[in-house]
Every structure is written in C-alpha cells, then in structure tokens.
Amino acid sequence: MDLTGPQLCYNYTSNVIGPGELKTFKCPASIEGRFVRITKHTVASTALRLCEVIVEVNADTCTILDLALNKSATQSTTYDDGKDHAGDAWRSVDGNLDPNMPVGQSCSHTDQVGHQWWQVDLVRYYHITQVSIQNRDVVPHRLGNVSVEVSETNNFDIHSEFYDAKLCHYYEASDVPASTLLILPCSDNIVGRYIRISKFVPILYDVLSFCEVIVEGGDPSCIQGTTGITATTTVTENTTDEQTDTTDSPEITSTTISLPSTCPCSCRGSIEKYYNRSIESLLDELREELMVSKKETASYTRTLVSVDDGRTSSRNIGYVGIVLLVAVGLSIVVPDVVSLAMYMKGK
Incomplete structure (x- = not known):
C-alpha cells in the first residue's frame, strides 16, 4: 500500500481530558502505517504533556491488550488510612494509570508483612503473553522482587500459594523506577484465568502497592498448533434378528x-x-496394577512359615538342638538319681 500522506485516525475536539484518565481513540480499520503522531491544535502557547501512549495493532481475538480492565480483583490485605485513599484491589484495574495515590485514588495497597499478593480473575481462559504494572510515583521499592503467576483454577494451599501456578515472570530487582510502567513478558504457551502478583514482605512498612495492571493475550486457540x-x-452396536434390549450400552471396539x-x-x-x-x-494395564500377588498376602505368609524346610543345613541345626536339650536334661537329672541311689544303699 502506497502512503502518500498522513491518515487521520481520530480528531478529538473536546477541551480537556480528566486528570489520570486513560482516553481511548479508535482508528478506522483501513489505516496502515509505521509512525503515529499526536498533534495539539491551539492558539495559546500551551505545551502538549502526555504520560503514556498505547498503540493497539491488529486487535483481534489473538491480540487483546487489556484483559484485566474492570475485572474482579482481590488481594491478601487492604490498607485504609480513613481518608478516602483506600488501597482496594479493584483500583489497579480501573483504567486509571495515575501514579499519585492520594490524588488519583487509583492504586492498590496491601497492609501486612509476610506473603502479600494481588490477584485478578479474567473470567475465562486466555493465552497470556505479557503483564504490565504501573508503579507509584513514591516508594518505588514496593514493586521490587515480585512474581507474576498464572493459574487455571483459584485453588491455593494454607500459605495462599496457587497449587497449579505457572510462572509468567519473576522480577528480581529490588525496586522499579518511580512512575514507570513495568512490562513483564510471559514465557511461551501460558494459559490461565487468574493472574497473581506476589512478593514476600520480610519487614514492616514494605508492602505491595501499584496503580494499574494491564494483561495482554488472546484466545488459547491462537497458540501455534x-x-x-x-x-x-x-x-x-450389537444387533440380531431377535428383539434386542435397548438398555444395553454400545460396545466400544x-x-x-x-x-x-x-x-x-x-x-x-x-x-x-x-x-x-x-x-x-x-484397562489391561490398570487390572495388572490393581491385582494383588498371592505371595504378598498375610495368609500365604503364615502358610509359608509353617511348612517343612527340607534343606540339609536346617536338619543338622535341628539335630544339634535336640542333643543339647538332652545333655542339659541329663545334667540335671543324673545327680539326683545318684544321690537317691546312695541314700537307699545306706539304709
């Protein structure tokens, strides 16, 4: 396609976009290009100030760029200072990337040491390709040493860890630069419904807090193969000339x-x-595994112990034992017999 000039994607004519607001503009489907330019038309000499530009390309069932938006989110604990700055989990999937928590009121915040986590339910299974996390403008270390895991079920153990977790990405740095959108690509072919971001907090006042989570992926059928x-x-089915019983199950051949x-x-x-x-x-293999060997049963063991041992060495040991028993008996009885005989002779 020959591009002879710029193509208009969208002309936004309103006066202002709200503080911390993520504004989405949809381009015509026929537009193709390499460069994207945002221009401000104004008489006054005011600057054009932006915090993030996200360009969606070929948005279809295989490339969905914000699977977590407005989905149900939970977290291990929730911080609440009583001043409308509550760090509820849902605030990190509301579409607002404002990194200033008191002003934008759009950041999640846990409130306890130990294993801290934040989680979103995508409602259905997706092929997860990337997870991006918007850090706060202060205390950037709270997003350090985090793990991003994907799970097909919401089952976890007593330590609140997923049973079937698949690691998307482990960010091992101690912190993330303030106000940065941390982009974490997942390994290949990860499919799941639940996304969990977690960290172990060893000291007080070091919690898990961020302002937005953007999950990218697509339908599992889009995986190659x-x-x-x-x-x-x-x-x-068995059929004969006579009337057959309709309750019989078909024979699987x-x-x-x-x-x-x-x-x-x-x-x-x-x-x-x-x-x-x-x-x-x-089925044949299963029958063999379930079959109990006769030699392993208690009754067979008892019978085996009671039968005669015909080995020569065993017979010899038996004879020696008998001789020893007889010798011991004679050593006890003979002295008594001799004493009795001498007593009777003296009379």
Missing part, C-alpha cells in the same frame, strides 16, 4: 486418544504416557 485434545472413537504436538498444559509430562493408546490396553 492445536491446543485441544482429540479422541476418535468407533462404536458398534476401538478408541484411541491422541496428544497434539503442541500443548500448553503443565501436566503434559505426567499424562503423555496415556495418549496414542487404546482404552483396552489402558
């Missing part, structure tokens, strides 16, 4: 489960051995 699991089944070449599942390694095999072979 097939992400689903397919099964092919051949079913044959062949079933094979196939694992795709590309799969984002974290459990792939543990279940891969069950794919590309028939159900019949899996």
Whole structure:
C-alpha cells in the first residue's frame, strides 16, 4: 500500500481530558502505517504533556491488550488510612494509570508483612503473553522482587500459594523506577484465568502497592498448533434378528486418544504416557496394577512359615538342638538319681 500522506485516525475536539484518565481513540480499520503522531491544535502557547501512549495493532481475538480492565480483583490485605485513599484491589484495574495515590485514588495497597499478593480473575481462559504494572510515583521499592503467576483454577494451599501456578515472570530487582510502567513478558504457551502478583514482605512498612495492571493475550486457540485434545472413537452396536434390549450400552471396539504436538498444559509430562493408546490396553494395564500377588498376602505368609524346610543345613541345626536339650536334661537329672541311689544303699 502506497502512503502518500498522513491518515487521520481520530480528531478529538473536546477541551480537556480528566486528570489520570486513560482516553481511548479508535482508528478506522483501513489505516496502515509505521509512525503515529499526536498533534495539539491551539492558539495559546500551551505545551502538549502526555504520560503514556498505547498503540493497539491488529486487535483481534489473538491480540487483546487489556484483559484485566474492570475485572474482579482481590488481594491478601487492604490498607485504609480513613481518608478516602483506600488501597482496594479493584483500583489497579480501573483504567486509571495515575501514579499519585492520594490524588488519583487509583492504586492498590496491601497492609501486612509476610506473603502479600494481588490477584485478578479474567473470567475465562486466555493465552497470556505479557503483564504490565504501573508503579507509584513514591516508594518505588514496593514493586521490587515480585512474581507474576498464572493459574487455571483459584485453588491455593494454607500459605495462599496457587497449587497449579505457572510462572509468567519473576522480577528480581529490588525496586522499579518511580512512575514507570513495568512490562513483564510471559514465557511461551501460558494459559490461565487468574493472574497473581506476589512478593514476600520480610519487614514492616514494605508492602505491595501499584496503580494499574494491564494483561495482554488472546484466545488459547491462537497458540501455534492445536491446543485441544482429540479422541476418535468407533462404536458398534450389537444387533440380531431377535428383539434386542435397548438398555444395553454400545460396545466400544476401538478408541484411541491422541496428544497434539503442541500443548500448553503443565501436566503434559505426567499424562503423555496415556495418549496414542487404546482404552483396552489402558484397562489391561490398570487390572495388572490393581491385582494383588498371592505371595504378598498375610495368609500365604503364615502358610509359608509353617511348612517343612527340607534343606540339609536346617536338619543338622535341628539335630544339634535336640542333643543339647538332652545333655542339659541329663545334667540335671543324673545327680539326683545318684544321690537317691546312695541314700537307699545306706539304709
């Protein structure tokens, strides 16, 4: 496409955009280009001041640039100073990137030492490609040493850690520059519904606080290759000339489960051995695993202990034992017999 001149994306004619407001302008679908310019037309000599410009390209089901916007968010604890500066979790997904918490009232803030976390529910599963976090204009160290995890379920242990967490990114620096939008790309093929940002806070007054979380991703089907699991089944029903019982289940003659070449599942390694095999072979293997060996039962062990041991060494040990018992008995009885005989002779 030959571009002979600039193409107008949007002409915003209102006088002002509110403090801390994120304004979105939609361009015509036919516009293509490399450079984006924002121009201010005014008679007065006023400056053009911006804090962040986000350009969305090819926004479709595979490239969704703010999955977390206005979604349900929670956190481990919530700070409240009683002056309308409450650090509720939802304030970090309200679309307001204002880094000034007292003024913009748009930052989340926990209120306790220990394992601190913030979490958003995306409602459905997405392929997560990137998570961006807007830092505050003060105390920037509160966003240091954070982990971004993705989970398919909201199940966690007694330490409030996800059971099935997949690490998107670990930011190990001690802090983030003030008012910076920290961009954290995820590793490949991460699919999930819940996004959690967490850190361990070892000292008092070092909490988890930030002003906006932007989650980018798309539909799981956009991952290169097939992400689903397919099964092919051949079913044959038994039919005869006589009337058949309609309650009988069909006879499954062949079933094979196939694992795709590309799969984002974290459990792939543990279940891969069950794919590309028939159900019949899996059932046979299960029967063998459930079968109890006769030699492992208590009754067999008792019988084994009670049977005769025919080995020569065993018989010899038995004979020696008998001789020793007889010798001990004679050593006790013979002296008494001799004494009794001498007594009777003296009379």
